[in-house]
Amino acid sequence: MISVDIDSTSVVAVYKTIWKGIRLGLHLDVVEVSPSGSGFHVIFKDDVSSMSNIIYRALLEDDPYRLRHSIIRMFMNSQVDICFWAKAEGVSKVVYPSSENFINLEEIEKAETVEEVVKLAEASKLNELKVKSYATVIPFNGSELKDKIDKVINDIMDKDKSFRARIYPSYLPNFDFVLVAFSPDKDTAEKRGMWLVKKAFPEGHYYWIKEMVQK
Secondary structure, three states: OEEEEEOOOOHHHHHHHHHHHHHOOOOEEEEEEOOOOOOEEEEEOOOOOHHHHHHHHHHOOOOHHHHHHHHHHHHOOOOOOOHHHHOOOOOOEEEEOOOOOOOOHHHHHHOOOHHHHHHHHHOOHHHHOOEEEEEEEEEEOOHHHHHHHHHHHHHHHHHOOOOEEEEEEOOOOOOOEEEEEEEOOHHHHHHHHHHHHHHOOOOOOOOEEEEEEEO
16 A cells, blocks of 8 residues: 555645556555544545555655654564554545546546646535644744644654644744644544643643534
């Protein structure tokens, strides 16, 4: 299995990933809305080595944060492709294969240029899909704290199949970074915020919840 985590709501990104994978000789298996509702998983059914898995995912522009985590796992002789770890039963939504015809694979296979793929994506029924998700946002400062939080969220991802989070450069003027954890519902987002602030951050840190819409 080779899985690509698309960390956005872009249908164009989904179509480009499928198209590039096909041109690399891969075989599409499943496309799904991620359990957090904040992106997509594009999964190819090809059986390859751990190193080849990482190389293919890099070529398909998989999430760099996730690639880094997989490289660490490879050197620990652990499972490299961690997409299925992020699945929470009953939460992820399969959009290919699907009777609702969200994605027309035959059209993508026939496309010869990126421009054609973009036009197919813009006309896709997948654009009509809307899924709610919630982001727990925690701003903070300092590279040392960033390294600590980075280790914490990687440890959680190893233990909690539904947990997905990432550290971004801050868009707020008084902070260096923001930790964003994605959840399928508000209650889970609140619980994760309370736990993270209490267990992973020094006293005085806070969080807020942002509702997101997948479309």
